[in-house]
Amino acid sequence: MVYGGKPSTGCKNCRQRKIKCDEQKPSCTQCTATDRVCPGYPHLFDLVLRDETQSVARKAQRRRRRQPQTYGTVVGRAAAAAPNAPAGGSANPAFEPSSALATIAPSGFFLPRSFHDTPEQQAVNAFFSNYILIPRHPFSERGYLECLLPLYQNTRHDSLLSLATVAMALAIQGTSPPNKRCRVLSQDYFGKALIKTGKAIRDPIESLKDETLIAVLLLSFYERVLATSESKQISGVHDTGAVALVKHRGKENGKSEVSARLLLAVQTQVVSYHHSVDHCIQTSAPFSKTLADLDSLRPSSFENVASRLTSLSAQASDLLAFANPTLRNRNELPSHDQLTAILDHATKVEAQLSAWPESVPHDWWWKSSNTFNTMPSHERKLYVYNRRVDIYPDIWVASVWNSYRSTMLLIQSTILQTLGFLNPPPLSRPAARMVTAINTVQDLVDDICGSVPLNLGTKTFGGPADRAEVRYPDDGVTMPSSDYRKSAASLGGWFLLEPLKTAASVISLREGQNEWILRQIERIQRIYIIE
DSSP: OOOOOSOOOSOHHHHHHTOOOOOOSSSOHHHHHTTOOOOOOOOHHHHHTTTHHHHHHHHHHHHHHTSOSOHHHHHHHHHHTOTTSOTTOOSOGGGOHHHHEEEEOTTSSEEEOOOSSOHHHHHHHHHIIIIISSOOOGGGOOSSHHHHHHHHHTSOTTSHHHHHHHHHHHHHHTTSGGGTTHHHHHHHHHHHHHHHHHHHTTSTTGGGSHHHHHHHHHHHHHHHHHHHHTTOOOOOHHHHHHHHHHHHHTGGGOOSHHHHHHHHHHHHHHHHHHHSHHHHTSOOOOOHHHHHHHHHHSOTTOOOHHHHHHHHHHHHHHHHHHHHHHHTOSSSOOOHHHHHHHHHHHHHHHHHHHTGGGGSOGGGSOEEOOOOOOSOHHHHHHHOBTTBOEEOSSHHHHHHHHHHHHHHHHHHHHHHHHHHHHOOOTTSHHHHHHHHHHHHHHHHHHHHHHTHHHHHTTOOSSTTSOOTTOOOOOOSSSOOOHHHHHHHHHHHHHHHHHHHHHHHHOSOOOTTHHHHHHHHHHHHHHHTTOO
Protein backbone atom coordinates (compact mmCIF):
# COMPACT_ATOMS: atom_id res chain seq x y z
CA MET A 1 0.00 0.00 0.00
CA VAL A 2 1.39 3.37 -1.03
CA TYR A 3 1.24 6.34 1.30
CA GLY A 4 -1.39 8.75 -0.06
CA GLY A 5 -0.21 11.84 1.75
CA LYS A 6 -1.30 13.51 4.98
CA PRO A 7 -5.03 12.90 5.54
CA SER A 8 -7.43 15.84 5.75
CA THR A 9 -9.00 16.30 9.15
CA GLY A 10 -11.48 18.97 8.01
CA CYS A 11 -15.24 18.54 7.80
CA LYS A 12 -16.83 16.81 4.83
CA ASN A 13 -18.28 20.05 3.40
CA CYS A 14 -14.89 21.78 3.29
CA ARG A 15 -13.21 18.73 1.81
CA GLN A 16 -15.84 18.51 -0.94
CA ARG A 17 -15.51 22.23 -1.64
CA LYS A 18 -11.71 21.87 -1.53
CA ILE A 19 -11.21 24.75 0.88
CA LYS A 20 -9.29 24.97 4.16
CA CYS A 21 -11.29 24.06 7.24
CA ASP A 22 -10.42 25.70 10.58
CA GLU A 23 -11.98 22.72 12.45
CA GLN A 24 -13.72 24.89 15.03
CA LYS A 25 -16.23 23.14 17.26
CA PRO A 26 -19.12 22.55 17.15
CA SER A 27 -19.18 24.04 13.60
CA CYS A 28 -16.35 25.26 11.43
CA THR A 29 -16.24 28.91 10.35
CA GLN A 30 -16.70 28.09 6.65
CA CYS A 31 -19.97 26.25 7.25
CA THR A 32 -21.24 28.91 9.67
CA ALA A 33 -20.49 31.72 7.21
CA THR A 34 -22.42 30.01 4.40
CA ASP A 35 -25.36 28.80 6.54
CA ARG A 36 -24.46 25.18 6.04
CA VAL A 37 -24.91 22.40 8.59
CA CYS A 38 -21.39 21.35 9.58
CA PRO A 39 -21.27 17.50 9.50
CA GLY A 40 -18.40 17.35 12.01
CA TYR A 41 -14.95 15.85 11.66
CA PRO A 42 -13.79 12.34 10.75
CA HIS A 43 -12.88 9.86 13.46
CA LEU A 44 -9.21 8.85 13.81
CA PHE A 45 -10.00 5.40 12.42
CA ASP A 46 -11.63 6.96 9.35
CA LEU A 47 -8.33 8.70 8.64
CA VAL A 48 -6.33 5.53 9.12
CA LEU A 49 -8.52 3.52 6.75
CA ARG A 50 -9.50 6.28 4.36
CA ASP A 51 -10.35 5.31 0.77
CA GLU A 52 -8.13 2.23 0.88
CA THR A 53 -10.83 -0.37 0.29
CA GLN A 54 -12.09 0.93 -3.05
CA SER A 55 -8.65 1.67 -4.46
CA VAL A 56 -7.31 -1.73 -3.43
CA ALA A 57 -10.34 -3.49 -4.91
CA ARG A 58 -10.05 -1.59 -8.20
CA LYS A 59 -6.33 -2.35 -8.45
CA ALA A 60 -6.92 -6.06 -7.80
CA GLN A 61 -9.70 -6.20 -10.41
CA ARG A 62 -7.53 -4.54 -13.04
CA ARG A 63 -4.70 -6.99 -12.40
CA ARG A 64 -7.00 -10.01 -12.46
CA ARG A 65 -8.39 -8.98 -15.85
CA ARG A 66 -4.83 -9.09 -17.20
CA GLN A 67 -4.22 -12.56 -15.73
CA PRO A 68 -5.61 -15.97 -16.78
CA GLN A 69 -8.71 -16.87 -14.76
CA THR A 70 -7.09 -19.65 -12.74
CA TYR A 71 -8.01 -18.81 -9.20
CA GLY A 72 -11.65 -18.05 -9.83
CA THR A 73 -12.45 -21.54 -11.09
CA VAL A 74 -10.53 -23.19 -8.26
CA VAL A 75 -12.30 -21.15 -5.59
CA GLY A 76 -15.58 -21.92 -7.28
CA ARG A 77 -14.97 -25.65 -6.90
CA ALA A 78 -14.08 -25.15 -3.27
CA ALA A 79 -17.30 -23.24 -2.70
CA ALA A 80 -19.32 -26.01 -4.28
CA ALA A 81 -17.63 -28.52 -2.01
CA ALA A 82 -18.77 -26.66 1.09
CA PRO A 83 -22.58 -26.36 0.82
CA ASN A 84 -22.97 -25.68 4.56
CA ALA A 85 -21.07 -22.41 4.47
CA PRO A 86 -23.10 -19.54 5.92
CA ALA A 87 -24.84 -17.19 3.53
CA GLY A 88 -23.09 -13.92 2.84
CA GLY A 89 -19.71 -15.38 3.81
CA SER A 90 -16.33 -15.24 2.19
CA ALA A 91 -15.64 -16.16 -1.42
CA ASN A 92 -13.70 -19.12 -0.08
CA PRO A 93 -15.96 -21.07 2.35
CA ALA A 94 -13.41 -23.89 2.54
CA PHE A 95 -11.65 -21.85 5.22
CA GLU A 96 -14.25 -22.80 7.82
CA PRO A 97 -11.94 -23.92 10.68
CA SER A 98 -14.14 -26.88 11.56
CA SER A 99 -13.54 -28.43 8.14
CA ALA A 100 -10.18 -27.03 7.08
CA LEU A 101 -8.08 -27.71 10.16
CA ALA A 102 -6.44 -31.04 10.74
CA THR A 103 -3.12 -32.65 11.66
CA ILE A 104 -1.94 -32.06 15.22
CA ALA A 105 1.20 -29.88 15.25
CA PRO A 106 4.07 -30.53 17.67
CA SER A 107 2.99 -27.52 19.75
CA GLY A 108 -0.41 -29.09 20.43
CA PHE A 109 -2.31 -26.80 18.08
CA PHE A 110 -4.15 -27.82 14.96
CA LEU A 111 -2.31 -27.11 11.73
CA PRO A 112 -4.29 -26.20 8.60
CA ARG A 113 -4.23 -29.14 6.22
CA SER A 114 -2.57 -28.64 2.84
CA PHE A 115 -5.35 -28.95 0.28
CA HIS A 116 -4.47 -28.82 -3.38
CA ASP A 117 -7.69 -27.27 -4.68
CA THR A 118 -7.20 -23.62 -3.63
CA PRO A 119 -4.14 -21.39 -3.45
CA GLU A 120 -5.57 -19.84 -0.27
CA GLN A 121 -5.41 -23.08 1.68
CA GLN A 122 -1.91 -23.86 0.47
CA ALA A 123 -0.76 -20.36 1.43
CA VAL A 124 -2.32 -20.50 4.91
CA ASN A 125 -0.81 -23.93 5.54
CA ALA A 126 2.64 -22.70 4.48
CA PHE A 127 2.24 -19.54 6.57
CA PHE A 128 1.50 -21.43 9.79
CA SER A 129 4.11 -24.11 9.09
CA ASN A 130 6.97 -21.78 8.17
CA TYR A 131 6.26 -18.73 10.32
CA ILE A 132 4.17 -19.72 13.35
CA LEU A 133 4.84 -23.29 14.48
CA ILE A 134 8.61 -22.97 14.83
CA PRO A 135 10.26 -23.16 18.27
CA ARG A 136 11.98 -19.99 19.46
CA HIS A 137 13.67 -18.65 22.57
CA PRO A 138 10.87 -17.50 24.92
CA PHE A 139 12.70 -14.30 25.93
CA SER A 140 12.86 -13.20 22.28
CA GLU A 141 9.09 -13.08 21.88
CA ARG A 142 7.86 -9.56 21.23
CA GLY A 143 5.37 -10.18 18.45
CA TYR A 144 1.82 -11.37 18.02
CA LEU A 145 2.22 -14.32 15.65
CA GLU A 146 2.60 -16.63 18.65
CA CYS A 147 -1.02 -15.77 19.54
CA LEU A 148 -2.47 -16.11 16.06
CA LEU A 149 -3.18 -19.83 15.66
CA PRO A 150 -5.48 -20.38 18.68
CA LEU A 151 -7.46 -17.27 17.76
CA TYR A 152 -7.58 -18.26 14.11
CA GLN A 153 -8.88 -21.72 14.97
CA ASN A 154 -11.91 -20.31 16.74
CA THR A 155 -12.91 -17.75 14.14
CA ARG A 156 -15.26 -18.01 11.17
CA HIS A 157 -13.98 -18.24 7.63
CA ASP A 158 -15.51 -14.86 6.75
CA SER A 159 -14.30 -13.05 9.88
CA LEU A 160 -11.90 -10.10 9.88
CA LEU A 161 -9.10 -12.19 11.40
CA SER A 162 -9.52 -14.97 8.83
CA LEU A 163 -9.51 -12.57 5.89
CA ALA A 164 -6.46 -10.71 7.21
CA THR A 165 -4.62 -14.00 7.78
CA VAL A 166 -5.39 -15.23 4.25
CA ALA A 167 -4.28 -11.90 2.76
CA MET A 168 -1.01 -12.07 4.69
CA ALA A 169 -0.40 -15.72 3.77
CA LEU A 170 -1.02 -15.08 0.07
CA ALA A 171 1.26 -12.03 0.08
CA ILE A 172 4.12 -14.08 1.54
CA GLN A 173 3.37 -17.00 -0.79
CA GLY A 174 3.70 -14.53 -3.65
CA THR A 175 7.37 -13.96 -2.81
CA SER A 176 8.14 -17.39 -4.30
CA PRO A 177 8.74 -17.24 -8.09
CA PRO A 178 6.12 -19.88 -9.05
CA ASN A 179 3.45 -18.10 -6.97
CA LYS A 180 3.80 -14.45 -7.98
CA ARG A 181 0.10 -14.25 -8.91
CA CYS A 182 -0.80 -14.96 -5.30
CA ARG A 183 -0.05 -11.30 -4.61
CA VAL A 184 -2.88 -10.27 -6.90
CA LEU A 185 -5.27 -12.55 -5.04
CA SER A 186 -3.97 -11.26 -1.70
CA GLN A 187 -5.07 -7.73 -2.56
CA ASP A 188 -8.65 -8.96 -2.99
CA TYR A 189 -8.64 -10.42 0.54
CA PHE A 190 -6.89 -7.31 1.84
CA GLY A 191 -9.72 -5.15 0.49
CA LYS A 192 -12.33 -7.38 2.14
CA ALA A 193 -10.40 -7.25 5.41
CA LEU A 194 -10.36 -3.44 5.30
CA ILE A 195 -14.16 -3.37 4.99
CA LYS A 196 -14.45 -5.66 8.01
CA THR A 197 -11.92 -3.57 9.93
CA GLY A 198 -13.92 -0.39 9.45
CA LYS A 199 -17.00 -2.09 10.86
CA ALA A 200 -15.19 -3.82 13.74
CA ILE A 201 -13.49 -0.74 15.16
CA ARG A 202 -16.82 1.08 15.33
CA ASP A 203 -18.55 -1.78 17.08
CA PRO A 204 -18.44 -1.39 20.89
CA ILE A 205 -17.91 -5.13 21.37
CA GLU A 206 -15.74 -6.07 18.37
CA SER A 207 -13.35 -3.13 18.94
CA LEU A 208 -12.37 -4.60 22.33
CA LYS A 209 -11.59 -8.10 21.07
CA ASP A 210 -8.06 -9.44 20.68
CA GLU A 211 -9.05 -10.77 17.26
CA THR A 212 -9.64 -7.22 15.98
CA LEU A 213 -6.30 -5.92 17.24
CA ILE A 214 -4.31 -8.84 15.87
CA ALA A 215 -6.07 -8.41 12.51
CA VAL A 216 -4.97 -4.74 12.38
CA LEU A 217 -1.41 -5.88 13.16
CA LEU A 218 -1.62 -8.40 10.33
CA LEU A 219 -2.72 -5.65 7.95
CA SER A 220 0.33 -3.65 9.05
CA PHE A 221 2.51 -6.72 8.40
CA TYR A 222 0.87 -7.07 4.99
CA GLU A 223 1.69 -3.43 4.21
CA ARG A 224 5.34 -3.99 5.16
CA VAL A 225 5.68 -7.09 2.98
CA LEU A 226 4.19 -5.43 -0.10
CA ALA A 227 5.94 -2.10 0.41
CA THR A 228 9.29 -3.85 0.86
CA SER A 229 8.67 -6.18 -2.08
CA GLU A 230 7.81 -3.25 -4.35
CA SER A 231 10.50 -0.92 -2.88
CA LYS A 232 7.89 1.58 -1.72
CA GLN A 233 7.70 3.68 1.41
CA ILE A 234 5.80 2.24 4.36
CA SER A 235 2.99 4.61 5.37
CA GLY A 236 2.57 3.40 8.95
CA VAL A 237 -1.19 4.08 8.94
CA HIS A 238 -2.03 0.65 10.37
CA ASP A 239 0.52 1.12 13.15
CA THR A 240 -1.20 4.39 14.01
CA GLY A 241 -4.55 2.62 13.98
CA ALA A 242 -3.21 -0.15 16.22
CA VAL A 243 -2.00 2.42 18.78
CA ALA A 244 -5.39 4.15 18.77
CA LEU A 245 -7.14 0.80 19.15
CA VAL A 246 -4.98 -0.18 22.13
CA LYS A 247 -5.72 3.11 23.86
CA HIS A 248 -9.41 2.63 23.14
CA ARG A 249 -9.31 -0.83 24.70
CA GLY A 250 -7.82 0.58 27.89
CA LYS A 251 -6.05 -1.15 30.76
CA GLU A 252 -9.03 -3.32 31.72
CA ASN A 253 -8.87 -5.08 28.36
CA GLY A 254 -5.11 -5.71 28.52
CA LYS A 255 -4.75 -7.96 31.55
CA SER A 256 -4.64 -11.33 29.79
CA GLU A 257 -1.37 -12.78 28.48
CA VAL A 258 -2.62 -12.59 24.89
CA SER A 259 -3.58 -8.92 25.29
CA ALA A 260 -0.19 -8.14 26.86
CA ARG A 261 1.60 -9.82 23.95
CA LEU A 262 -0.46 -7.86 21.44
CA LEU A 263 0.34 -4.62 23.26
CA LEU A 264 4.05 -5.44 23.11
CA ALA A 265 3.69 -6.21 19.40
CA VAL A 266 2.16 -2.77 18.80
CA GLN A 267 5.05 -1.11 20.63
CA THR A 268 7.61 -3.12 18.68
CA GLN A 269 6.09 -2.32 15.29
CA VAL A 270 5.85 1.39 16.06
CA VAL A 271 9.51 1.52 17.16
CA SER A 272 10.55 -0.50 14.10
CA TYR A 273 8.73 1.94 11.82
CA HIS A 274 10.30 4.99 13.49
CA HIS A 275 13.77 3.43 13.16
CA SER A 276 13.43 2.38 9.51
CA VAL A 277 15.92 4.05 7.20
CA ASP A 278 13.17 5.57 5.03
CA HIS A 279 11.47 7.11 8.06
CA CYS A 280 14.64 8.36 9.75
CA ILE A 281 15.40 10.72 6.86
CA GLN A 282 12.17 12.58 7.64
CA THR A 283 11.44 14.89 10.54
CA SER A 284 9.19 13.10 13.00
CA ALA A 285 7.57 14.16 16.24
CA PRO A 286 8.72 12.56 19.50
CA PHE A 287 6.68 9.56 20.43
CA SER A 288 8.16 8.41 23.75
CA LYS A 289 4.98 9.68 25.44
CA THR A 290 2.96 7.41 23.16
CA LEU A 291 5.15 4.47 24.12
CA ALA A 292 4.95 5.44 27.79
CA ASP A 293 1.15 5.48 27.52
CA LEU A 294 1.25 1.98 26.04
CA ASP A 295 3.67 0.83 28.77
CA SER A 296 1.19 1.96 31.40
CA LEU A 297 -1.45 -0.33 29.86
CA ARG A 298 0.76 -3.44 29.95
CA PRO A 299 0.80 -5.67 33.05
CA SER A 300 4.02 -5.12 35.00
CA SER A 301 4.54 -8.88 35.22
CA PHE A 302 4.82 -9.21 31.44
CA GLU A 303 8.35 -8.16 30.52
CA ASN A 304 11.28 -9.86 28.88
CA VAL A 305 14.61 -8.96 27.35
CA ALA A 306 13.09 -8.01 24.01
CA SER A 307 10.38 -5.81 25.55
CA ARG A 308 12.99 -3.89 27.56
CA LEU A 309 14.88 -3.19 24.35
CA THR A 310 11.68 -1.88 22.75
CA SER A 311 11.13 0.57 25.61
CA LEU A 312 14.75 1.78 25.50
CA SER A 313 14.68 2.17 21.72
CA ALA A 314 11.90 4.74 21.99
CA GLN A 315 14.43 7.14 23.50
CA ALA A 316 16.51 6.84 20.32
CA SER A 317 13.49 7.80 18.22
CA ASP A 318 13.01 10.93 20.30
CA LEU A 319 16.69 11.74 19.84
CA LEU A 320 16.29 11.56 16.06
CA ALA A 321 13.18 13.75 16.21
CA PHE A 322 15.14 16.27 18.29
CA ALA A 323 18.33 16.21 16.20
CA ASN A 324 17.24 15.74 12.58
CA PRO A 325 15.54 19.14 12.05
CA THR A 326 18.78 20.83 13.10
CA LEU A 327 21.33 18.52 11.47
CA ARG A 328 19.43 18.22 8.18
CA ASN A 329 18.55 21.90 7.78
CA ARG A 330 20.22 22.93 4.52
CA ASN A 331 19.24 26.58 4.86
CA GLU A 332 20.88 27.35 8.19
CA LEU A 333 23.96 26.06 9.98
CA PRO A 334 23.30 24.83 13.53
CA SER A 335 24.54 26.96 16.40
CA HIS A 336 27.06 25.76 18.96
CA ASP A 337 24.35 25.64 21.65
CA GLN A 338 22.11 23.49 19.43
CA LEU A 339 24.93 21.06 18.70
CA THR A 340 25.88 20.84 22.37
CA ALA A 341 22.26 20.09 23.32
CA ILE A 342 22.06 17.31 20.69
CA LEU A 343 25.35 15.81 21.86
CA ASP A 344 24.21 15.82 25.50
CA HIS A 345 20.92 14.18 24.55
CA ALA A 346 22.70 11.53 22.45
CA THR A 347 25.13 10.77 25.29
CA LYS A 348 22.27 10.10 27.73
CA VAL A 349 20.42 7.83 25.29
CA GLU A 350 23.65 5.98 24.45
CA ALA A 351 24.32 5.31 28.14
CA GLN A 352 20.82 3.93 28.71
CA LEU A 353 20.91 1.64 25.68
CA SER A 354 24.48 0.46 26.36
CA ALA A 355 23.28 -1.12 29.60
CA TRP A 356 20.82 -3.42 27.80
CA PRO A 357 23.33 -6.20 26.86
CA GLU A 358 24.07 -6.69 30.56
CA SER A 359 20.48 -7.93 31.04
CA VAL A 360 20.46 -10.61 28.34
CA PRO A 361 20.65 -14.31 29.30
CA HIS A 362 24.03 -16.00 29.08
CA ASP A 363 22.92 -18.27 26.23
CA TRP A 364 21.99 -15.27 24.08
CA TRP A 365 25.61 -14.35 23.41
CA TRP A 366 26.84 -15.46 20.02
CA LYS A 367 29.69 -17.85 19.32
CA SER A 368 32.06 -17.99 16.39
CA SER A 369 31.78 -20.92 14.01
CA ASN A 370 34.62 -22.50 12.04
CA THR A 371 32.50 -25.12 10.32
CA PHE A 372 31.18 -23.02 7.44
CA ASN A 373 34.13 -23.95 5.26
CA THR A 374 32.61 -26.39 2.79
CA MET A 375 33.14 -24.14 -0.24
CA PRO A 376 36.03 -22.68 -2.27
CA SER A 377 37.60 -19.55 -0.76
CA HIS A 378 36.50 -17.33 -3.67
CA GLU A 379 32.89 -18.49 -3.23
CA ARG A 380 33.03 -18.11 0.55
CA LYS A 381 33.55 -14.35 0.19
CA LEU A 382 30.10 -14.09 -1.36
CA TYR A 383 28.47 -15.25 1.90
CA VAL A 384 30.98 -14.36 4.64
CA TYR A 385 32.55 -11.01 5.46
CA ASN A 386 36.03 -10.90 6.97
CA ARG A 387 35.77 -14.52 8.21
CA ARG A 388 32.95 -13.62 10.65
CA VAL A 389 30.43 -16.46 11.09
CA ASP A 390 28.43 -16.10 14.31
CA ILE A 391 26.02 -18.64 15.80
CA TYR A 392 22.99 -17.65 17.90
CA PRO A 393 20.37 -19.82 19.65
CA ASP A 394 17.95 -19.02 16.81
CA ILE A 395 17.28 -16.30 14.24
CA TRP A 396 14.83 -14.53 16.59
CA VAL A 397 17.58 -13.94 19.13
CA ALA A 398 19.85 -12.75 16.31
CA SER A 399 17.06 -10.42 15.19
CA VAL A 400 16.76 -8.84 18.65
CA TRP A 401 20.52 -8.31 18.77
CA ASN A 402 20.45 -6.70 15.32
CA SER A 403 17.62 -4.42 16.45
CA TYR A 404 19.86 -3.27 19.28
CA ARG A 405 22.77 -2.73 16.86
CA SER A 406 20.61 -0.80 14.40
CA THR A 407 19.42 1.51 17.17
CA MET A 408 22.97 2.05 18.42
CA LEU A 409 24.08 2.82 14.86
CA LEU A 410 21.45 5.55 14.60
CA ILE A 411 22.72 7.05 17.88
CA GLN A 412 26.40 6.86 16.84
CA SER A 413 25.60 8.38 13.45
CA THR A 414 23.89 11.30 15.18
CA ILE A 415 26.92 11.76 17.43
CA LEU A 416 29.30 11.72 14.43
CA GLN A 417 27.17 14.22 12.50
CA THR A 418 27.08 16.55 15.50
CA LEU A 419 30.83 16.33 16.12
CA GLY A 420 31.43 16.91 12.41
CA PHE A 421 29.67 20.28 12.66
CA LEU A 422 31.66 21.15 15.78
CA ASN A 423 34.93 20.32 13.95
CA PRO A 424 36.93 19.64 17.12
CA PRO A 425 40.72 20.24 17.09
CA PRO A 426 43.03 17.19 17.17
CA LEU A 427 43.82 15.65 20.55
CA SER A 428 40.78 17.34 22.13
CA ARG A 429 38.17 15.41 24.09
CA PRO A 430 35.51 15.81 21.33
CA ALA A 431 38.04 14.52 18.78
CA ALA A 432 38.65 11.44 20.94
CA ARG A 433 34.89 11.02 21.21
CA MET A 434 34.66 11.01 17.42
CA VAL A 435 37.29 8.26 17.17
CA THR A 436 35.38 6.20 19.74
CA ALA A 437 32.13 6.62 17.80
CA ILE A 438 33.80 5.56 14.54
CA ASN A 439 35.21 2.42 16.18
CA THR A 440 31.83 1.63 17.76
CA VAL A 441 30.12 1.95 14.38
CA GLN A 442 32.65 -0.43 12.83
CA ASP A 443 32.15 -3.02 15.58
CA LEU A 444 28.34 -2.83 15.31
CA VAL A 445 28.40 -3.24 11.52
CA ASP A 446 30.85 -6.16 11.81
CA ASP A 447 28.44 -7.84 14.24
CA ILE A 448 25.52 -7.39 11.81
CA CYS A 449 27.63 -8.83 8.97
CA GLY A 450 28.59 -11.75 11.20
CA SER A 451 24.90 -12.73 11.50
CA VAL A 452 24.36 -12.95 7.74
CA PRO A 453 25.50 -16.61 7.29
CA LEU A 454 23.16 -17.72 10.08
CA ASN A 455 20.18 -16.00 8.45
CA LEU A 456 20.86 -16.61 4.76
CA GLY A 457 23.34 -19.48 4.50
CA THR A 458 24.30 -19.94 0.86
CA LYS A 459 20.83 -19.21 -0.45
CA THR A 460 20.68 -16.87 -3.45
CA PHE A 461 17.21 -17.45 -4.96
CA GLY A 462 14.07 -19.55 -4.66
CA GLY A 463 11.69 -17.65 -2.36
CA PRO A 464 10.97 -18.44 1.30
CA ALA A 465 11.04 -22.24 0.97
CA ASP A 466 13.92 -24.34 2.30
CA ARG A 467 16.13 -26.05 -0.27
CA ALA A 468 18.33 -29.04 0.52
CA GLU A 469 21.40 -27.73 -1.33
CA VAL A 470 21.53 -24.56 0.78
CA ARG A 471 24.24 -24.76 3.46
CA TYR A 472 24.08 -23.12 6.89
CA PRO A 473 26.79 -22.81 9.55
CA ASP A 474 26.68 -25.07 12.62
CA ASP A 475 28.29 -25.15 16.04
CA GLY A 476 30.64 -28.02 15.20
CA VAL A 477 28.62 -30.52 17.25
CA THR A 478 25.15 -30.78 15.72
CA MET A 479 23.88 -29.99 12.25
CA PRO A 480 21.23 -27.27 11.81
CA SER A 481 17.78 -28.67 12.66
CA SER A 482 14.90 -28.74 10.21
CA ASP A 483 13.10 -26.08 12.30
CA TYR A 484 16.10 -23.79 12.09
CA ARG A 485 16.46 -24.30 8.33
CA LYS A 486 12.75 -23.62 7.84
CA SER A 487 12.83 -20.43 9.90
CA ALA A 488 16.02 -19.17 8.24
CA ALA A 489 14.64 -19.82 4.76
CA SER A 490 11.33 -18.07 5.42
CA LEU A 491 12.34 -15.25 7.79
CA GLY A 492 16.11 -14.84 7.70
CA GLY A 493 16.17 -12.33 4.87
CA TRP A 494 13.28 -10.27 6.24
CA PHE A 495 14.98 -10.06 9.64
CA LEU A 496 18.24 -8.89 8.05
CA LEU A 497 16.97 -6.38 5.53
CA GLU A 498 16.48 -3.33 7.76
CA PRO A 499 19.68 -3.86 9.82
CA LEU A 500 21.68 -4.18 6.60
CA LYS A 501 20.08 -1.01 5.21
CA THR A 502 20.98 0.82 8.41
CA ALA A 503 24.55 -0.52 8.21
CA ALA A 504 24.84 0.55 4.57
CA SER A 505 23.69 4.09 5.44
CA VAL A 506 26.52 4.86 7.88
CA ILE A 507 29.86 6.34 6.93
CA SER A 508 33.49 5.53 7.73
CA LEU A 509 33.34 1.74 7.17
CA ARG A 510 36.48 -0.09 6.12
CA GLU A 511 37.15 -0.39 2.42
CA GLY A 512 34.90 -2.83 0.56
CA GLN A 513 32.48 -3.46 3.44
CA ASN A 514 29.72 -1.19 2.14
CA GLU A 515 29.84 -2.93 -1.25
CA TRP A 516 29.60 -6.36 0.44
CA ILE A 517 26.56 -5.20 2.44
CA LEU A 518 24.86 -3.90 -0.70
CA ARG A 519 25.44 -7.28 -2.39
CA GLN A 520 23.73 -9.01 0.56
CA ILE A 521 20.76 -6.65 0.20
CA GLU A 522 20.61 -7.51 -3.50
CA ARG A 523 20.73 -11.21 -2.57
CA ILE A 524 17.74 -10.80 -0.25
CA GLN A 525 15.90 -8.93 -3.00
CA ARG A 526 16.49 -11.84 -5.39
CA ILE A 527 15.37 -14.43 -2.84
CA TYR A 528 12.11 -12.69 -1.96
CA ILE A 529 11.41 -11.09 -5.36
CA ILE A 530 11.81 -7.54 -4.06
CA GLU A 531 11.55 -5.31 -7.08
